[in-house]
Amino acid sequence: MDRSLRNLSLALVVGAMAPLFDSTIVSVALHSLAGDLHASVATIQWVTTAYLLALGVTVPVVGWLQRRVGGKRLWMAALVVFLVGSVLCSLAWSAPSLIAFRVVQGIGAGAMLPLLTTLLMQAAGGKDLGRLMAVVSLPTALGPILGPVVGGLILGAASWHWLFWVNVPFAVVGLVLAWFLIPADGPTEPARLDVVGLLLLSPAVVGLLYGLSSVHRDGGFARTEVWGPLAGGVLLLVAFAVWALRRRGAALVDVHLLRxxxxxxxxxxxxxxxxxxxxxxxxxxxxxxxxxxxxxxxxxxxxxxxxxxxxxxxxxxxxxxxxxxxxxxxxxxxxxxxxxxxxxxxxxxxxxxxxxxxxxxxxxxxxxxxxxxxxxxxxxxxxxxxxxxxxxxxxxxxxxxxxxxxxxxxxxxxxxxxxxxxxxxxxxxxxxxxxxxxxxxxxxxxxxxxxxxxxxxxxxxxxxxxxx
Incomplete structure (x- = not known):
């Protein structure tokens, strides 16, 4: 791996630590959040659900955004959005405000996670993919190790607000490294948004994630709020596949690649x-x-x-x-x-x-x-x-x-x-x-x-x- 690729990997991995740590840290704090914010467990579950749904809405549009504004600008913008969302979460005064600010975090994370892989794969040019993925997977490996431990220690020593301040150092250092180490680029081509594809695919992902996230409640898959979103998500996904097959590379996501x-x-x-x-x-x-x-x-x-x-x-x-x-x-x-x-x-x-x-x-x-x-x-x-x-x-x-x-x-x-x-x-x-x-x-x-x-x-x- 040459020096420029190592520098790019460092900048991206440090920035990606923020969203990947955040998801595991918050998961151990739901009961504490419910008590401190005087909310029911069903309500506080939306702290996680809203984040996942916002992430699901954002992921499909990342390819178009990269073509529109360039990889470096998109990465830094997404990291800023996640940073702002983290600060707002730490200042939340109620369960609804925290849920709303988690949506902001989810939008930033939804852009960062696929872009992390894209930028490294494009820079590698098809070489040493295994070693490169060993670097990319570092945040994924560290998150489950340190996230629950850090979350438990914070809850034992301080208030839940500090769960979100942990993201700030990673995001700030990640922004500085991105400014200096990620090569400057710009829009790669005039990019017209596939509006129909977006209106099909993003709701499809949201429907699937929302339906599945509600299964743990009494009634399981038999509940309307489970099978309804799941059925709608599957139908929208099939409709998107039919639409995308006709548009090939002009589609929001080129499903022809699955061949x-x-x-x-x-x-x-x-x-x-x-x-x-x-x-x-x-x-x-x-x-x-x-x-x-x-x-x-x-x-x-x-x-x-x-x-x-x-x-x-x-x-x-x-x-x-x-x-x-x-x-x-x-x-x-x-x-x-x-x-x-x-x-x-x-x-x-x-x-x-x-x-x-x-x-x-x-x-x-x-x-x-x-x-x-x-x-x-x-x-x-x-x-x-x-x-x-x-x-x-x-x-x-x-x-x-x-x-x-x-x-x-x-x-x-x-x-x-x-x-x-x-x-x-x-x-x-x-x-x-x-x-x-x-x-x-x-x-x-x-x-x-x-x-x-x-x-x-x-x-x-x-x-x-x-x-x-």
Whole structure:
């Protein structure tokens, strides 16, 4: 990796720490927020839901915005929006004001997350994608490690307002680094907004995310506010696909790229990985709290080994991906991830904690190993102009997959706990999480194999597909 790419990676990763830490920090504070703001749990859940919906609205339009204003300007503008949203959240005086300010944060994060991948992939030109994704995934790996711990420490020592001030140093330093280290660019082409596509795709994502976020309440998928938005989201998504197929590159997101096997496989597996990752992040802390009596901070500390495992495997997975190809790395990673989830399907209150911590360390190794090839392989063989579309597709796939995983496992857990009790209920839910991973192993077989050298080509042209 040359110096300019390292500098770009540093600027982007530091800035991305803010939204990725924020999501995990706030997740441990919902009960404290409900008490301090005198709001019901149902109301305070909108602190998370509103953020996710704002993010879902923003992600589809990032490719058009980049073409319109340039990558550097968009990145810095999004980071400023997130910074302003964080400061406003810290000054919130009620639950409705906090929810509104979380929407501002979600808009900034929704622009930053796909743009992070796009700018790095465009700068890399198809080379050393595995090593590059090892850098990109650093905030994703650190967030689950430090977020719950930092959130618990802040709540123990200070008021909830400080949960949002934590974002300020990352955002300010990220802005300074972006100013000096991200190469200046401008609009790449006259960009006309696909208004019809926007009116179809953004509401589709919002409908899916909103419906899935409501599943955990009594009634599950049978409730109107669940299946109604889900049905509407699916219909709008199908309508967008039909519209986009006619417009090809002029569409808000070019769905023709899904004919490219590496991207289609990457999106499918990121969907399942999101389901496994976010679903397990629901089950693991809950199981430590419900079955072992841990508090929020204690549950966060018990999850640290998983994050450490993900950090340990990142660099090696990146190098092996570039040398052996994504298929081998993903297969091994998913196998490790699945095997390390199985013990939780048999664990109970009397299972030694040290054993579960060791299993979590191994699970983290598998999680870090699969993330690298799945994020990298989707961009193999794509030209510069196609990369923003691929970033949006993979980001939406993982976001919706995560919502599906949380929704399904929440329903399974509720039903199982009511039927057979908490211990067996958690065991059944972890069995479902293992099933998500087993399905991922099968899909990983369609990933490209050993890479071939990539020839130098002028920017904007399609790179020769890698792998077989």
């Amino acid at each position: 490219h096997r590496p991207l289609a496989a990457s999106a499918s597996l990121l969907f399942l990985t999101g389901a496994s990752l976010y679903g397990a992040m629901l089950l693991l802390p809950l199981s430590f709290q419900e079955l072992r009596g841990a508090d929020a901070l204690g549950a966060g500390l018990l999850l640290v080994p998983q994050g450490i495992g993900a950090l340990l495997s990142r660099t090696l997975a990146g190098r092996l991906n570039d040398r052996l190809g994504p298929r081998v790395v993903a297969l091994v990673g998913f196998a490790v991830l699945g095997l390390a989830t199985v013990p939780f399907a048999f664990a109970g209150p009397d299972t030694p904690t040290w054993w579960l911590l060791g299993v979590l360390l191994v699970r983290g190794v598998g999680l870090g190993a699969v993330t690298i090839p799945l994020m990298a392989v989707g961009f193999v063989g794509l030209g510069r102009a196609e990369i923003p579309h691929a970033s949006i597709i993979t980001r939406i796939a993982m976001q919706v997959g995560g919502a599906v995983g949380v929704a399904v496992l929440a329903v399974v857990l509720q039903g199982a706990v009511a039927a057979v009790g908490p211990v067996a209920g958690f065991q059944q839910a972890f069995g479902w999480a293992t099933g998500f991973t087993a399905l991922s192993v099968l899909l990983a077989l369609v990933l490209p194999g050993r890479p071939r050298p990539v020839a130098e080509e002028p920017a904007g042209e399609r790179l020769e597909p890698v792998g077989a």
